[in-house]
Amino acid sequence: MAKEKLLKVMFLGGVGEIGKNMTALEYGDSIILIDAGMSFPTEDTPGIDLIVPDISYIKSNKEKLKGIVITHGHEDHIGGLAYVLEEVAAPVYGTAFTLGVASHKLEERKISSDCLHVVEENSSVKIGCFEVEFIKVCHSIAGASALAVSTPVGTVFVTGDFKMDYTPIDGKLTNIERITKIGSKGVLLMLGESTNVEKEGHSKSESKVAASLETLFNTHRENRLIVATFASNNYRVQTLLNLAGKYGRKVVFSGRSMKYISEMAVGINELTFDPDIVIEPEKANKLPPEKVLVICTGTQGEPFSALSKMSQGEFNRISVGVGDTVVLSSSPIPGNERMIYSVINNLYRRGAEVIYDAMNDIHATGHAFKEELKLMLQMVRPTYFVPVHGEYRHLVKHAQLARSVGIPDERIKIPQLGMTVAVNKKEFKQLSNIPAGRCFIDGSNLGDNADGIIRDRMTLAQEGFVIVFATVCLKTGEIIAGPDIIMRGITMSESHVEEAKEAVVQAIKKIDFTTVEDYTDVKTAVRKALKKFISGCVKQYPMVVPVIIEG
Numbered sequence: 292m293a294k295e296k297l298l299k300v301m302f303l304g305g306v307g308e309i310g311k312n313m314t315a316l317e318y319g320d321s322i323i324l325i326d327a328g329m330s331f332p333t334e335d336t337p338g339i340d341l342i343v344p345d346i347s348y349i350k351s352n353k354e355k356l357k358g359i360v361i362t363h364g365h366e367d368h369i370g371g372l373a374y375v376l377e378e379v380a381a382p383v384y385g386t387a388f389t390l391g392v393a394s395h396k397l398e399e400r401k402i403s404s405d406c407l408h409v410v411e412e413n414s415s416v417k418i419g420c421f422e423v424e425f426i427k428v429c430h431s432i433a434g435a436s437a438l439a440v441s442t443p444v445g446t447v448f449v450t451g452d453f454k455m456d457y458t459p460i461d462g463k464l465t466n467i468e469r470i471t472k473i474g475s476k477g478v479l480l481m482l483g484e485s486t487n488v489e490k491e492g493h494s495k496s497e498s499k500v501a502a503s504l505e506t507l508f509n510t511h512r513e514n515r516l517i518v519a520t521f522a523s524n525n526y527r528v529q530t531l532l533n534l535a536g537k538y539g540r541k542v543v544f545s546g547r548s549m550k551y552i553s554e555m556a557v558g559i560n561e562l563t564f565d566p567d568i569v570i571e572p573e574k575a576n577k578l579p580p581e582k583v584l585v586i587c588t589g590t591q592g593e594p595f596s597a598l599s600k601m602s603q604g605e606f607n608r609i610s611v612g613v614g615d616t617v618v619l620s621s622s623p624i625p626g627n628e629r630m631i632y633s634v635i636n637n638l639y640r641r642g643a644e645v646i647y648d649a650m651n652d653i654h655a656t657g658h659a660f661k662e663e664l665k666l667m668l669q670m671v672r673p674t675y676f677v678p679v680h681g682e683y684r685h686l687v688k689h690a691q692l693a694r695s696v697g698i699p700d701e702r703i704k705i706p707q708l709g710m711t712v713a714v715n716k717k718e719f720k721q722l723s724n725i726p727a728g729r730c731f732i733d734g735s736n737l738g739d740n741a742d743g744i745i746r747d748r749m750t751l752a753q754e755g756f757v758i759v760f761a762t763v764c765l766k767t768g769e770i771i772a773g774p775d776i777i778m779r780g781i782t783m784s785e786s787h788v789e790e791a792k793e794a795v796v797q798a799i800k801k802i803d804f805t806t807v808e809d810y811t812d813v814k815t816a817v818r819k820a821l822k823k824f825i826s827g828c829v830k831q832y833p834m835v836v837p838v839i840i841e842g
Contacts, residue, residue, distance in 0.1 A: 297713035298444045300480065300677070303727050304328060304344035306706040307683045309624075310367040311729075313344045314449070314482065314679065318442055321419030322355040324381070325438065325449055326362055329370030329732075331591075331624065343371035346378060347726040353379045357419030361385035362451030363435035364392035364523055373400040374732060384408050384416055386425060388434030391555040392523060395548070412436065413466060426473075427466045428453035431497070431657030432523045433561040437470065444715040445479030448671050452484050452680065454656070455663040458498040460526040461561075467670065474671040480714055481673035485681035485689040486658040493662050495655040500620070501530040503652040507618060508538050514616040514644070515580035516540070517609075519590045519598045522548040525556045527620055528586060532564040535584045541570045545609060546588030546597040572608040580614055590621035592630030599630075602637035613642035620653045664689065668696045675702045675719045677712065755780030755833035757825065759795055759817060762840040768804040770796060772840075774817075780833065787828055794824040810839045 298318045305312030310330025316323050329341045349356060359381050361369055372383065373396050383393065387409050394404045410416050412434070415424040420443055425436040430452050438449040448470075455465055487494065508516070520527045528549075535542045542564075544550045556562035575583045589598025598617070600606035611617065617638050623631050631647075638645045648654045659667065668676070676698050678689035686705045693703055702719060704712055709727030713720050761773035774795040776788060783791070798820035802812060817837040826832050 295444065295715050295717065297715050297718060298442050298447070298479075299722065300447070300482075300712045300714065301348065301725055301727075302679070302706040302708060302710050303346065303348070303725075304371075304708070305367070305680050306686065306708060306710075308708075309486070309680075309682060311342060311344050311371060312368050312680055313346075313371070315349065316421065316440060316442065316447065317352075317355065318420055318444070320355050321357050321421060322349070322352060323357055323418050323421055323423070323440075324349065324359040324375070325440075326368040327359055327370075327372040327375045328365075328367040330367065331627065341370060341732045342729045343374050343732060345726055345728045345730050346375055349375075350378055356381045357421070359383045360418070360423055360438060361389050361393065362438060362449065363430055363432055364389040365432060365452070368452070369393055369396065373397050373402055374730070376402055376406065380406070382406050382408055382418075384410050384418065384423065386410060386412055386434035386436060387559045388432070388525070388556065388561050389436075391559060392552065395551050395555070413469065424473075426469050427463060429456040429459050429463070429465045429657075430454060431521070431526065431655070433461070433525050433556065435657075439473050439478075442479075445674075446473065446477065448473065448478045448481045448673060450481070450483045450667055452486070452657055453663075453667070454494045454659045455666060456494070456496050456498075458496045460497050460501065460529055470667070471670045474673075478671050478673040479716065480675045480677065480719075481668070481671050482677050482679045483664065483667065483689060483693075484658065485664075485678045485685040487656060487660050488664055488678075488681065488685050488688045488692060490660040491662075492660050494658065494660045495652075497526050497530075497655050500527070500653060500655045501533075504530060504618075504620070505534055505537075507616070507646065507653070508534050511616045511644075512538070513581050514614055515583045515585070516616050516618065517585040517587060517598075517601070517611065517643075518618040518620055519587050520620040521590060522546060522552045522588050525552070525562050528553060528556075529562055529564075531584065531586050532562070532568065536565065536568060540582055540584040541575060541578060542568050543570060543572050543575045543583065543585045543609070544587075545572070545585055545606075549586060549588050549597075576609075585609060589634065590619055590631075591624055591627040592632075592634045594630070599634050602634045602641065604641065611638060611641050611643050615643040617643050617645045618653060619645070619647040622648050622654050622656065661692065665692055665696060668693055668698070673698070674716070675704075675714055677704050677706055679706065754831050757781065757821060757833045757835045758838060759821060759835065760838045760840070761795065761799070761817070763799060763810070763813060765807060765810065765813075765841060766804065768799060768802060768807075770799060776821075778833075781825065781829060781831055783825075783829060790828075791821060791824050794820045810841070813837070813839050 301315040303313040312326045312328040422441040424439040440447040587597040589596030601611045678686040709724035711722040756779045762771040814837040
């Protein structure tokens with residue numbers, strides 16, 4: 292009897308980290324990608340716009356790629372899609388709201404949206420040898436889905452980002468009945484999101500936030516309200532629109548993504564309101580402050596967001612000041628805290644009152660707490676389990692939770708980037724890693740030069756920059772002009788600058804020009820001499836760029 296083939300599960304992002312979620316399933320000549328996310332740059336990636344997964348393996352096997360499946364429309368699951376499609380062609384599947392967000396992303400990169408295929412919630416699509424069922428789950432965005440992937444060796448259940456909200460704003464509950472039925476039929480492998488595994492109990496309902504926001508509308512009746520939230524959180528936007536209607540306020544949408552997503556959501560009935568309630572800023576500025584609600588982007592302190600510009604007085608359509616109440620209806624994404632508090636401080640400087648999550652009950656997570664994660668494990672009852680979507684400690688704690696509900700340790704694996712797991716009904720083993728990691732986007736993909744570019748930028752930021760000009764005769768070594776030195780990020784006295792020039796002169800004099808074929812040796816000598824002098828003088832190790840001109 293022939294041995295049963297194995298399904299390969301490859302982790303390209305979202306494990307051991309927050310963001311840039313991407314997993315690949317491969318069986319025979321079929322590969323599907325689940326999600327194509329991005330993560331935000333940090334202090335150790337200066338000048339970078341965003342970070343996406345390394346898809347080297349997918350590019351080298353692009354003839355096998357049958358499709359890309361997106362669980363929902365958040366940046367950490369969809370933000371890298373355009374960059375993937377620039378490298379490989381594939382149809383993309385998701386719910387209407389998810390692909391509405393995706394379409395906007397593709398448009399920004401001038402990529403046709405013809406590859407996008409809408410799948411109705413709680414329905415299935417055939418992709419290569421796989422059949423993927425999209426199962427409605429609650430999250431902080433419409434159209435979020437768990438996935439039940441039927442493969443030749445069994446069902447793989449992918450939770451996606453989810454929560455058990457029993458009073459959701461739109462009345463659409465997580466499809467517990469369907470998930471339980473899938474579990475009762477048998478699930479080979481479950482990939483479970485781990486983001487909030489450290490949080491005890493149950494997550495807060497979005498309806499609780501609605502009640503808290505209404506309290507703010509009540510207690511700040513005389514103020515203009517400016518509420519910042521994620522543009523993709525249509526539930527929060529719906530709540531704000533409902534409250535604006537109830538309390539007689541006109542609404543201004545501020546921020547390009549806020550306007551686009553709101554219009555798109557209206558088109559697919561995921562957002563409903565009287566169109567007369569929305570006005571332009573020019574009209575709002577003529578109304579009494581108590582009659583205006585501004586809904587804007589900028590919850591993470593993004594430098595070019597509407598709220599950030601308002602906080603600096605650089606948003607000419609809306610000026611923030613005394614009498615304004617600004618609400619940040621969000622929680623900080625790890626790494627963004629400093630930018631967020633900079634915006635909050637600037638808003639206070641302008642005289643506004645600022646209300647944010649640290650002080651008020653104005654945000655609800657979209658991610659399941661510990662008891663909800665346990666419930667999901669008990670409903671799905673997988674043979675094998677791999678925790679995903681979290682930093683390493685989250686994955687470890689989710690693995691511990693799986694053991695507590697009866698999954699044996701040998702049937703659980705904690706993944707890392709590039710890890711490949713092979714699985715069927717009889718085997719669950721780790722194979723050789725595939726290429727995986729970070730690709731840096733700075734307008735375009737920086738490619739193989741990324742590490743060097745980032746390293747140079749860190750040096751420039753921390754240690755400074757030096758250019759030295761000199762005209763040298765290659766035959767004799769005579770310095771015909773210079774040396775002249777330009778420094779940035781380094782403070783040195785005039786006498787030290789002169790000593791630095793002398794260090795360059797002495798370095799050139801020591802060179803045996805009878806053996807020099809080009810100016811490479813001269814540049815190397817000058818670079819070493821200057822670095823040694825400057826480090827000894829001011830304890831900095833700058834980037835030194837010698838410009839040696841042929842004399």
